[in-house]
Amino acid sequence: MPGLIDVHLNAAHYPMAGISSTLPLWDWLKSHAWPTEKLYEDDISFADQVFQKVVERSIGNGTTTACYDAGISSKATIRLVHIVEKHGQRAFIGKSSRDVIDGGGYRHLLEDTDEAIESTESVIKEIRSKDCPLVSPLLSPSSLSTVTMEMMSGFARLSEGNTSLRMQIRVAQTENDEETANGIHGNRSETITGLLRGYGLLSDRTILSHGIFLSDDDISLIKEERAGVVHCPTSDMSTYSGVCDLRKFLDAGVKVGLGTDVGSSHSVSLLDSIRSSILASKALSFQKTQDYESLALEEAFMLATLGGSQVLGIDDKVGSFNPGKEFDALLVDVSQEGSRIDVFPHQTAKDAIHKFLLLGDDRNIKEVYVAGQQIKKPT
Known part of the structure; x- marks a missing residue:
């Protein structure tokens, strides 16, 4: 069958897989995820150990293409690039960035804004200098709730005119994301997608992870700008974030792929994401009218293959066995x-x-x- 495509995999968070599923999202981020990211900057051997494991596990579970978030360390991000290249996996790799956290006491978990933009640009140049056709760089601001106007403006400058550079960002993962984001980005009373469009960062190169609380207006704008959405059902439920109504996106004709979002989820296997997406949709259907159509297994499989390639803009190369595409495949x-x-x-x-x-x-x-x-x- 065609290879599986994981459109949101937190490589830096892999050590937490299976040990932190009892905490709400923000508690988990502050107590587990972000402190762990700091370890990579101090100990590059830790990055080698973790990234070697997560890439091997990902490939072993049938992921031929992965969209990796490598955490905030630029040195560790380059180590992930080397490891992915050595194993021959197809990948998009980004250095995560954040320079603001709501609430006091978290300065040690943040980056300097200018340094984060500069290191992101350096990582992009380093990846491209390797001239590896299977590995592409990625802009990876954490979320509009954890980056400032200055950082998003900097990323907009990096993206401008750079038609091959994609950006992944977490959106509407919790119910108050929009309110928090507006407070940070000038109290514009904009929707999440409106804020992104204002920066010039909502396009067919934009990958929106989670999207649980996106409105109908958001979905219309996503469709209009041809952006893509990543459904991360295991993570969404594990962190008490919510259950995304995927049917709204599919009915609107929005491009949708699946992500494991490992770390906040327990599994690096997209097979588990397929299963979680079906169960999440069925659970949601109990609250809907009788004519509500929950996600079918065939649809979930499509999201894990062709859907993911469409979100990443590589459906002309992979995602199915159409003649002329490259052979990314599993023997089962x-x-x-x-x-x-x-x-x-x-x-x-x-x-x-x-x-x-x-x-x-x-x-x-x-x-x-x-x-x-x-x-x-x-x-």
Whole structure:
């Protein structure tokens, strides 16, 4: 089958996977995620250890393309670039940036605004100098609730005229994000997407993660500007953030992909994101009218493959097996000894695919190919 595309993976937060699912988002960020990011700046061997693991796990679970957030350390970000390149995975990689946190006592978790913009530009130049066709740089401001007007203006300057540079930003992940963002960005009483458009940073190169509390007006503007949205259901529920009504985006014709958002979620496997997206949609349907259409498994699989490639703007290259595309693919064995899947003689190939998507794991993924090159081999 086509390779899986993870459009939001926090590489720097991988050490927290499976140990911090009892905290609301902001408590988790302040007590776990952001302090961990500081470790990478002080100890580059820590970055090597973590990033080696997360890339191996990601590939092992069938992710052929990953959109990585490497944390705030520029040195660690470059280490992630080297590791991804060595393993042959297709990737977009960005150095995260934040220079403001609501509430006192968090100065040690922030960056200097000018230095953050300069280091981001340096990372972009370093990635491009390597001339690796599989790895692309990414602008990665954390969110409009954690970056100042000055930082967003700086990123707008980096983006201007740079038609191949994409930006990922977390939006509307909690109910008060819009209010907080407006307070930081001039009390404009704008929607989240309106603020981004005001900076010139809402376009077909914009990747919006989460989007739980985006309004109908936001969704219309996203569609108009041809931006994409990343659904992160496991993370959204693990951090008590909410349940995103994905159907609104799909019905509006917005490009949507899936993300693991590992760290705040427990799993680096997009198979788990597929499952969570279906359960989240079914849970939401209990509050809707009878004609509400919850997410089908086929739709979730599309989001994890072609949908992700559309959000990243690489659907001309990957995401399906259409003639002329590059060969990013998985060889799946549903009869692998020791796996959780049992397929019986009367069941069809479609049944076997459904069983893999709902029961399978890395043991069933025998081989992984990126651009025709095998990057995972049978053990």
